[in-house]
Amino acid sequence: MLDFLARVAIDSSLNQTIQAAYWLWPVLEIIHFVGLSLLLGGLIVIDLRMAGHFHGLDLQATHKLLPLVFLGFGLNLVTGVLFFYGDPMRYSINIGFQIKMILVIIAGLNALLYYWKVRPLLIGWDSDTSLPGIARGVAYTSLFVWTGVLLCGRLIPYVGTG
């Protein structure tokens, strides 16, 4: 599939545009870094609370950070797609990128599990009782998988083809 996407991207005018604007790449990178800070920063608070840490925090209140998490994800989705369009042949065959994309998909499925199974349990949850196992599982999975996304992403320039 990445092969197909790379062929679509390489023939696009967007590919030419990104490659022609020498200043664009660092700007996209800066936005990508800000985005990942918002994404992980928000999730650290939400997930650690959901995993049972920081009891002083109101569980429901931590979910007010979610719009910021989505903002970070949105920024990184847009900049990420532009990276791919700018240099498709480099990314599509890169093992770091491939693992990173698989981890992003796992994180997405984990988020759906949260949305369908965990969130209904949390509505009206009493702060003093411990959270169900599935909530802790989803929370730790989220933190570990997103950390993996960051690690793989940073290794993209240094690893080879998959």
Added chain:
Amino acid sequence: MFLWLESTPIAMWVGLSLWAYPMLLAVHIVGLAVVVGIFSMRDLRLLGMFSGLQLSAFLPLSRLAWVGFIINAISGILLFTSQAVTFVNNTPFLIKIVAILSGMALAGVIQTRLRNELALAGGYAEISDSTRSIAMASLVCWLTAIIAGRLIAYL
């Protein structure tokens, strides 16, 4: 001195080992997300976003940000040793260091103020205008650190 630093065994290891430099960079970005992530959440909260989220929560959370900072100080120093001469002559690098030190100093100030203002009001303190200004300055510091840090590779 920086030339000597580059010739130390640890710097040689970072520079010559196939995996040391990339692994340190990978650790460095996780630390970045923890530090900037937590401190920017705190600053945005102080600036009035997500009211309802207890300010007192950011006292223990800041300790986690400090863990991230220590991870990045160690990985950062190791990365620095391998190309010390290049880094000390790189303007974005110097700006980044100033921004980080300022951000950490402001984190200390905010921590103290939060503790005092919370002690006075119990949980839901009115944030003073001066504390808000410091939070704004802190956000600018972390944004500057990210921008300058990324530009090290380009300028």
